[in-house]
Amino acid sequence: MRGPRMDHPRRGIADPDLTFPEALLQLRDTIPTITNTQEVPISNPTITPYNTGLNGVNQPNNMLFTDILWWTLGGLGVLILLIRIGQLAWAKLRLVSAMNTKGRQQHFWKVKQWSWMPGLKRSLIYAPLWKKRHNREIQLSSAVNMGTLPSRLQAAVLLVYLGSNLAYMFVLDWQQANKYALCAEIRGRSGTLSVVNMIPLIIFAGRNNPLIGLLNISFDTYNLLHRWMGRMSVFEVLIHFIAWAVVQVADDGWEGVKHKILYDRFISSGTVGVVAMFVILVLSLSPVRHAFYESFLNTHIILALVAFICTWIHCVSATVHGGLPQIPWVLAIFILWGAERFARVIRLAYANRSSRGYTTATVEPMPGEACRVTMHLPRHIPVRPGQHAYLRFAGLKPWENHPFSIAWFEHTYSPSSLPTYSSSSSSSSEKHPPGTTPTSTTVSFIIGAHTGFTRQLYNTARASPLGALTLRAAFEGPYAGHHSFDSYGHVVLFAGATGITHQLSYIRHLINGCNDRTACTRRITLVWIVRDHEVLEWIHPYMEQILRLPNRQEILRIKIFVTRPKTAMGVNVLSTSGTVQKLPGRPNVVTLLAKEQDEQMGAMVVGVCGPGGLGDDVRGAVRGMQGLGTVVDFVEESFTW
Structure with a gap:
């Protein structure tokens, strides 16, 4: 039916x-x-392909912008190198033509200058970013500050480089209808640029950076560039992570993001690297960095190494055949970092160990809360004026090392079986006595007691029952010293407190050079600003030697300004020779330099080493001297950390 x-x-x-x-x-x-x-x-073909690999990544544009960045840095370096060569050639010509000429007869070099140069110095080369402040710290409290402001020239370089990074990162296919494909393109671009920036980041961080001497750019400037390149690299890697997370959440939800971070080596290594770089960014903010600098420095190095290792794992574990194309760049980062660290080890081992033994240091507590440190090196180490070194002391945080300007150095000589000859360009303090060879070097420093390491050093030395402390130490250096004043007929040196250490070696070198006719210098004026008379004890043994140099009275003038004397002093204390003055209060920098310019002999250079406020005052006065008919250059020794 x-x-x-x-x-x-x-x-x-x-x-x-x-x-x-x-x-x-x-x-x-x-x-x-x-x-x-x-x-x-099934998997969504508009989302899933774009959460990993190179799908949606515009690799040709990534490589194009990478090449443009390389060429930008390389072109800037070549331009600065050409300027540096021109400066060296000009200084050599001035030195050769004037080193046998009396000061009043160096008139050609006193006034001869291109008409546009004074304006360039005043408006760009020596100019602060805004008004007067440059190296004077923006103080939040006695222990915390916001750092310093870049100069106008430094700001221009930073603006070009950082602005170009931002522009390259967002040159994208904004007409792309699939927003997840656009996220993939952003991910590829930002990740590529972040790794690209890590290479100059590592180069500029090293104290053995060969570009310092080659381009005559101070470590302080490279340190500034290092900080801003680091911030840009962190910003780009955060964009890289966010662009990946947007696609991953859309494809598999937050549980999928968590699963990949925990169990996918490619994603987990990248995530750890991002976290490490973000923590570096937070810790490097000026208030945090300045309040806990020594802890910050050690943590910074560890986290940076973690970030580099994670970046390498991230690149090699990608599903792309052969890994990501950034692998050679990451290897270059490790090579550069390792080479710089190896150079430090070699410097340490060479300077502090020989058949004569190890380096020892004598630490003497001085009035005015400072230490005079004399390091006895077991071998001969050449030292130039204006150099500094990094010091370590056994028993006093030996894992830490800090830079200090070299105040004085002496070489010990012993009989030699081979004849030795002096270089005609060396000062008499560097000459070998006949029939001898240098065997060891003694280097001295003045270290003011502030906080942390320097305070501990001073307190330990002061507590010593013998009145001085002798201990094993390590000397790494010397570094810098790339500014030569030999071609200037007139040298004016400003020093604030322990900043005198940087200027002392120049004074001895230039007086000897004048006597030997290896330098043009015929007039040196030293202006030293101190709080009280007692700190004069810091440099007493060195100044005694300087004052006994031949023709010193004709060459050197010393003005000491005592700002907070503990005892009454006369209005103007003058030495019997009339070349050393002690005056109360602070100097009028503009008036002092105006007087020096009236009596100028040949080209003049004004150098300053001291607190940031003093440096800004001297910089402002030198800028005001531009365009008044004479050649006046400016050199500042500073370390903005």
């Missing part, structure tokens, strides 16, 4: 040949495919 008739599923009419159960079976066979498609969705 047939059941009720059903409409045929295709024809929509009753089929007399099918019973009701048969019609249900036929309908069932047409339903499962539709039902399964709705309940078990």
